[in-house]
Amino acid sequence: MRVSLTINGERHEADCWEGESLLFALREKLGFPGSKNACEQGECGSCSVLYDGTLVCACLVLAAQADGHEVTTVEGLAEGEELHPVQQAFVDAGAVQCGFCTPGLVVATADLLRRSPDPSDDEIREALSGNLCRCTGYAKIFDAVRAAARS
Amino acid sequence: MTQAVRQLQVGRVGELVPRVDAPPKVKGEFAYASDLVVPGMLWGHTLRSPWSHARIVSIDISEAVSMPGVHAVLTHDDVPGQKTYGLEFPDQPVLAIDRVLYYGEPVALVAAEHPEQARRAADRIRVEYEPLEPVADMERALDSPDLHPEKPTRGHGYREDDRANVVRHLVIRHGDPDAEGDVSVSGYYEVGSQDQAFLGPESGLAVPDGEGGVDIYVATQWLHVDRAQVAPCLDLPLEQVRIHLAGVGGAFGGREDLSMQIHGALLALHTSRPVKIVYDREESFTGHVHRHPARMWCEHRARRDGKLVNVRFRILLDGGAYASSSTAVASNAASFALGPYESPNALIESTAVYTNNPPCGAMRGFGAVQTCFAAEAQMDRLAAALGIDPVELRLLNALKPGDVLPTGQAITGSMPVAECIRAAAALAPPAPEPLPRDVIRLPGGAGNTTNGDGVRRGVGFAVGFKNIAYSEGFDDYCAARVRLSPDAWAEVHCAAAEVGQGVTGVILQVARTELGIDDVRLAPGQTATVESAGSASASRMTWMAAGAVRDACRAALEEQARRPGEEVDVERIYRHPRTTPLDPETGQITGERAHVAFATCAMKVVTEVDVDLGLTRVVWIGAAQDVGRAVNPQQVEGQIEGGTAQGLGLALMEEIQTRDGLITNASFTDYLIPTALDMPPVESVLIEDPEPDAPYGVKGVGEPPTVVSSAAIASALRDATGRELTRIPVRPDDICL
16 A cells, blocks of 8 residues: 655655554665664664654554654754754763664653653653663663753 | 765774764664665565474475565575584584474575565475474483484583583582582572573675675674685685675674574575565574573582682583584683682582573673672672671682682783772762652552562672683684875774674774874775674673784884885784683693683672562662773773673573473563663773783773673672572562562
8 A cells, every 4th residue: 555654854655565564664665774673562662753743663553554644763853964962962971882772762862852851860761761772771871861951 | 785984083092982883873874784775685584493392394385485475485405505504513504404403493494575475485384393302401401312412512622521412511620629618608509591682683684796606794793703604504615705794783692603694695696686684573582592591509618717718619501402602601601600719629510501492602791690690699608607798708719810710720910809899899879768759769660569668678799700802722813904095094994893882983993093193994894805803702802803903003004114105005913812722621721821811890789679579679780890991981881881781681580481492482572671760870980900911901891790790689689688599580489578
């Protein structure tokens, strides 16, 4: 079926099989591989995107469902070469190691700070608890979130 | 797909600099292996065994090959060269031939236009199995039918052992193994099997070159050893197999053994099309080796004043179905069984066995994790039996330069164990937080299971150490090539795998330091342009890559001085001081050393336990680690924090569950890894005691925190509950009072 949706402010279309997830369509058909597939069952948050402004796991949304909806992926955060403040904070704080979880965490953090510009430490931990990271132990991710909130 | 040579600007050795790969990673632009796309690409899928032990009666692919979109269905008949491979011993079939030995063993391959078509075709391959009784218990393996009667690990200089299913049996006799002390404590300990659980599942893309050869773009830890295993199975000369490093989403030992490399290449060469294989999470749990589950029997004998007199340690490791690196893990477990303590006498016996459980091999800590848990529990028991403060007992026995290890090796390099212990002990944990408090900061967290009733606080302490780089006579080297232009830029080639640990930054910092120029680029890692770098494992890559890049840069400068105004291009191979094997009968060194160097980490932990419900909260962790010299302090801290988290997982929640060898929790729903809510603040102190034989005095930093953190957390849980806690991961029932 033909699916038409808005990704990072631009209209895109793709032919999708009914069983394909939004994540598969984004990565394999629409040219947005930034969202990562690490569990495909909504446990790890690596595919976090904003779906009509709500943080979701793209692996749990069918591509067909997304017809006519708006999606913001990690590729939509930076303004050209200028990193989004959350992205810059992740770079500066050393919050990136292998980086596979990073796109999802960056999107989740941007969403948190939009809802709560000055989150407490507990709020940060709870907000990011759906995004697994296997490399960093999260400490420098928390540093990055606090730094991004300040900036 | 071909990555342009990256222009990278970073600082020099010792400076705190952001990672050069961080900007593309935060933007979602970094190309991981699973992101690669080329025109005409097919998707590969692997059919795996649903049994842990079975005879294959027949395989019928006729229906699968006629499915829509299918381009190839391959079985062992289609493997043109050597039918088996292995990291150290070629005991594992590329595709199962007449039997399967573990759940998830690859049996057949499919290439199709769409990944779903490939999966559906694989479902239509008819494999008739005759299930056999699995060897599912490591202790019974020695009395069970031999799974590998051909004994693949025999003849490699190990102790002769004719018992069934022995991968390696090692005995270390030190001093008088019967020496008596004033006090003795004994214990039996178990460690469950842990999964590396890297976030980026196994992935790669194989591209036929049209001339019979193949390029494989893959997330791996060691490009050249992959090539050495892939080429014979494809019946190709080495130069016709080119392995390229694609973006790696974490490794932790789990990418040392091959995953899709041969399979992807077989499908690509068969179809003359590029083929991509990406495992899903369930397949990833069966697609790589795990941390060995262990059973350990220990007795520590000491004088009344606390000095160790004799340590007796028996270790049994479940290696699963194939050898992988079990021989080295068994040896490491034995070598570091005592922890970083001096004992004049010891008897250490270590055995790795084959079973029909999931294959085990390298994982961060490599044998030392398991024995550290047991040894540190024993040190706490000994302290209690003697009435000595546990930290004081450890200080009294701490290894120092000049001491002799149980293998007879004298410590000649850096060994600041006492410094680590003192620094960690001096860290002040936060004061107990009064009640009531937000439930998110109580055991059970957002589950809202307690308002503080039944919550007890405990403080634990542990110390762990392990070797840096490869040991026991392994020819451990790393190559680097430097192209140096008269126009003040340089291009470095090094096949060191960037797996997330930051070796790219190390290479560039060293090159800039040595060359004295800023414009240094790192070429993409591949087998065709530079010799082997060895593996990104054993906490060795920083040391080895720093040595190789340093030597190549210095050679390039010398060459440039001889040929002013010309571009020079030189390659150098760096080797660390030579090691020699252990004597197969006594476990004693046969030269000056079996291990080249060591790194220690001491950790203090505060936990809270809800003893009514068996729920835990790790409140705070303080670590002091012997890092040699920190090339980039921010990255070193990141390794300590991340390594600690993996040990926390093993202590509290992570275990691969099996029933008759079948994995029952192969998902992130059922196999839990620490989340942002599970990790406490980690306060780390870097002890910089330069390693005399290492470039810039560096040591590896990745493994020591993982070695020790499980033990330190278990110690704190014992303090909170008074329970013995002889098994990790600790289960709720273990800590309910």
